Amino acid sequence: MTKNIDITLKIWRQKNADVKGGFETYHASNISIDMSFLEMIDVVNEQLTLDGKDPIAFDHDCREGICGMCGAVVNGRAHGPEKGTTLCQLHMRHFSSGDTIVIEPWRAKAFPIIKDLAVDRSAFDQIIVAGGYISVNTGGAPDANAIPISQEIAEKAMDAAACIGCGACVASCPNASAMLFTGAKISQFALLPQGRPEAALRALAMVRKMDELCFGNCGNERECEVECPKEISISNIARMNREFFKAGLGSAVM
Amino acid sequence: MNWFTNTFGSSLGKKLMMAVTGLFFCVFLVLHLAGNLTIYMGKDVFNSYAEHLHSLGPLLTLAEWGLLIFAVIHISSGLLLFYQNFKARPERYAVNKRAGGRTLGSATMPYTGVILLLFVIYHLFNFHFVDKTHTTIFQIVSNAFAQPSYVLIYTFAMIIAAVHVSHGFWSAFQTLGANHPKYTPFLRGLSLVFSLIVGIGFGFIPVYVSLLV
Ligand code: HEM
Ligand code: SF4
Ligand code: FES
Numbered sequence: 349m350t351k352n353i354d355i356t357l358k359i360w361r362q363k364n365a366d367v368k369g370g371f372e373t374y375h376a377s378n379i380s381i382d383m384s385f386l387e388m389i390d391v392v393n394e395q396l397t398l399d400g401k402d403p404i405a406f407d408h409d410c411r412e413g414i415c416g417m418c419g420a421v422v423n424g425r426a427h428g429p430e431k432g433t434t435l436c437q438l439h440m441r442h443f444s445s446g447d448t449i450v451i452e453p454w455r456a457k458a459f460p461i462i463k464d465l466a467v468d469r470s471a472f473d474q475i476i477v478a479g480g481y482i483s484v485n486t487g488g489a490p491d492a493n494a495i496p497i498s499q500e501i502a503e504k505a506m507d508a509a510a511c512i513g514c515g516a517c518v519a520s521c522p523n524a525s526a527m528l529f530t531g532a533k534i535s536q537f538a539l540l541p542q543g544r545p546e547a548a549l550r551a552l553a554m555v556r557k558m559d560e561l562c563f564g565n566c567g568n569e570r571e572c573e574v575e576c577p578k579e580i581s582i583s584n585i586a587r588m589n590r591e592f593f594k595a596g597l598g599s600a601v602m
Numbered sequence: 603m604n605w606f607t608n609t610f611g612s613s614l615g616k617k618l619m620m621a622v623t624g625l626f627f628c629v630f631l632v633l634h635l636a637g638n639l640t641i642y643m644g645k646d647v648f649n650s651y652a653e654h655l656h657s658l659g660p661l662l663t664l665a666e667w668g669l670l671i672f673a674v675i676h677i678s679s680g681l682l683l684f685y686q687n688f689k690a691r692p693e694r695y696a697v698n699k700r701a702g703g704r705t706l707g708s709a710t711m712p713y714t715g716v717i718l719l720l721f722v723i724y725h726l727f728n729f730h731f732v733d734k735t736h737t738t739i740f741q742i743v744s745n746a747f748a749q750p751s752y753v754l755i756y757t758f759a760m761i762i763a764a765v766h767v768s769h770g771f772w773s774a775f776q777t778l779g780a781n782h783p784k785y786t787p788f789l790r791g792l793s794l795v796f797s798l799i800v801g802i803g804f805g806f807i808p809v810y811v812s813l814l815v
Contacts, residue, residue, distance in 0.1 A: 586776055596615070
């Protein structure tokens with residue numbers, strides 16, 4: 349059954365990081381409920397372009413929930429109200445005719461606005477550059493079972509590695525903390541034997557970089573794990589804390 | 603910076619100090635409550651509890667100084683974290699909606715904390731920095747709670763303390779890295795139970811004493 353709805357949008361418009369932004373109101377009529385949220389904005393943008401106006405800038409790439417490029421705060425919820433869903437995978441069937449939808453960019457000092465809903469998340473890249481890797485040349489693909497790893501540990505590492513770097517954790521954190529992201533990235537290596545040799549160095553370097561970039565501090569509010577489209581658990585934050593304290597107090601790494 | 607300041611000066615280092623000092627305060631709350639509950643056994647038991655406590659002499663002084671130093675650490679790192687968090691989001695959201703993680707306790711930590719600080723200062727001036735030469739501690743306490751304003755302030759402060767520890771208790775374990783699928787749900791439950799014990803246990807004492815006189 350296809351149905352069309354009419355909605356009102358209040359969208360944050362901002363030319364760049366240096367000027368003040370504000371909300372603009374748009375009416376989107378005849379929106380198919382089978383559309384994704386981003387397709388709905390595409391429709392609005394098409395009209396804006398036809399009218400000779402500036403289309404709304406927003407980030408996206410895969411549109412299938414795996415790349416981590418999309419994201420906005422919809423009615424106060426990062427990636428909208430659905431659990432375990434990226435913005436591109438949010439569908440208009442979750443809205444009703446007559447709804448007013450407020451769309452804001454991720455808001456954090458460490459994520460300056462590029463334009464409208466697009467924010468600069470290169471701070472995440474800097475955290476990865478600080479230590480989110482292992483320094484060995486892998487060469488040809490080794491036998492996956494050369495080092496035995498229990499199913500439980502493999503699952504945990506995979507769960508942590510599911511993070512797509514979208515930034516919803518920072519956006520939804522009342523303190524704009526990046527600890528879920530950093531915790532996931534530290535965990536995915538810390539759990540596996542290949543990651544252990546550099547674990548101490550990595551934990552210290554990534555946490556220090558995260559601090560330097562002016563993210564806030566985790567208060568264990570747990571909003572991030574609820575909003576994360578990949579449902580990354582805060583047990584990864586606890587693991588990051590253990591790795592950091594072990595490295596800072598127990599290892600010889602300065 | 604050396605390794606020490608690098609570790610303790612970091613976000614996680616400050617959180618570690620918050621967690622350790624916070625848990626010590628929780629232990630303090632348990633001991634303090636256990637002592638105060640002797641008031642239900644009558645004024646003589648209560649007075650003799652206070653006498654025994656003070657007969658500890660240098661040990662008690664050591665504990666007091668320890669608590670003071672911990673309070674300075676807890677409060678200064680708490681306020682610093684709060685300031686950094688505030689600065690980390692210069693432009694606030696127009697629409698705020700909880701996703702289901704936040705609780706009354708977690709959302710109000712800095713505010714309940716500051717109220718507790720003011721209360722602790724007030725409390726010390728009521729019962730600690732007073733001339734105790736020609737009176738008993740029970741007399742001082744019952745004189746205070748004969749006034750309704752004291753009962754109100756104390757009961758309110760204990761509700762605030764309950765709200766603070768309802769999040770603080772389990773949060774400290776998570777900060778220390780103690781998160782486990784089997785025990786974390788239990789700790790979160792225990793956090794609520796602990797906050798009820800603190801709220802009701804301490805909060806009812808002023809009411810009880812005011813009914814005595
Ligand atoms: C009897 C008094 C107190 C007790 C039992 C107590 C206990 C705790 C505990 C267990 C935590 C959790 C630490 C963590 O999340 O790792 C905490 C956090 C906190 N406390 Fe206290 N506290 C007390 C007094 C205060 C005072 C006087 C302040 C004054 C500013 C304060 C401010 C805070 C703040 C802001 C946090 C949150 C830190 C964060 O979110 O990172 N507390 N407290
Ligand atoms: S932890 Fe979750 S919310 Fe945060 S960046 Fe990764 S996928 Fe996005
Ligand atoms: S566009 Fe790739 S996850 Fe949404």
